[in-house]
Amino acid sequence: MGTSFPKSKTLYIFSFLALFIASFSSHSQAFANETLAQCLIDHSQPSHPITSSIYTPTNSSFSFVLQSYIRNLRFNTSSTPKPALILTALHESHVQAAIICARKLSVEMKIRSGGHDYEGISYVSISLPFFILDMLNFRSVDVDIEAETAWVQAGATLGEVYYGIAATSKVHGFPAGVCPTVGVGGHFSGGGV
Ligand SMILES: Cc1cc2nc3c(=O)[nH]c(=O)nc-3n(C[C@H](O)[C@H](O)[C@H](O)COP(=O)(O)OP(=O)(O)OC[C@H]3O[C@@H](n4cnc5c(N)ncnc54)[C@H](O)[C@@H]3O)c2cc1C
Structure with a gap:
């Protein structure tokens, strides 16, 4: 009944459409x-x-x-x-x-x-x-041993937190992950294994 559309024309239109969309x-x-x-x-x-x-x-x-x-x-x-x-x-x-x-x-x-x-x-x-x-540039770790607190920014790694605490006290620590490159932001906000 209807005239069939040539395959090459269909291909051409599809390619043009794909190119246009891209x-x-x-x-x-x-x-x-x-x-x-x-x-x-x-x-x-x-x-x-x-x-x-x-x-x-x-x-x-x-x-x-x-x-x-x-x-x-x-x-x-x-x-x-x-x-x-x-x-x-x-x-x-x-x-x-x-x-x-x-x-x-x-x-x-x-x-x-x-x-x-x-x-x-x-x-x-x-x-x-x-x-x-x-947050990689926000990585300060400020330890206040008198108050036994630490103010830690989200981009710091767990290793940096452990190091910061260990550098100021031989008896204090903070329990978090084993992997030192895990970020504070994801761990403290609910991550962690
Ligand atoms: C190789 C590997 C080793 C691991 N080892 C341990 C381990 O030893 N101990 C352990 O407990 N867990 C471990 N984990 C799991 C890890 O604690 C979680 O995946 C954690 O969420 C990762 O935090 P991140 O900041 O590194 O990740 P990201 O990928 O940066 O963030 C994780 C999630 O938290 C959100 N998020 C990050 N930062 C913020 C922020 N500042 N404010 C709001 N949301 C934020 C992100 O959007 C994302 O949804 C490990 C994961 C991997 C891949």
Whole structure:
């Protein structure tokens, strides 16, 4: 009855559509990166510049920053969804800016401290675009032996906490994980085996 559509034409249209969709999604991803980066800059304090903490896929250090805290290599493949941006916050105001922009632009924010999440939850997402707030620069360990307390930042590792305490006291300690590179942020907030 109806005229059959030539196979080559169908193939041509499909290829064109696929190309169009691919180019559209890469453009919209680039747009998302730029909007997010601009939002972070707009919501940071000039006294604490944020620009040097922002890594987008066009930055030559992006892969290095992303991979250095991926502890489960199953999520370190070329097909693993990648964040639109990584923010290695240097100041508390950067964390505030990240939360404001995540809400404002409805972009999912992943928080990473030591990166030991077995399921990659701190650096992988199926909802795109997403970005990582990396706490690696927040790693101070202040021990007050008189008060028998320690003030520890989220990006410190368990090993750094043990070392900080051991450096100030021969009798004090803190029981957490065996693995010294597990992050305080993920362990203290409910991780741990
Ligand atoms: C190789 C390996 C060895 C391990 N060894 C031990 C061990 O010896 N003892 C033990 O008890 N456990 C161990 N674990 C488990 C570990 O405690 C948990 O996976 C823990 O959640 C990791 O914390 P993280 O900060 O390193 O991980 P991340 O991947 O950074 O974070 C884990 C989760 O916590 C969230 N999170 C991280 N930081 C913050 C923050 N600042 N605020 C809010 N949410 C945050 C992340 O979004 C993610 O959902 C090990 C895991 C691995 C992969």
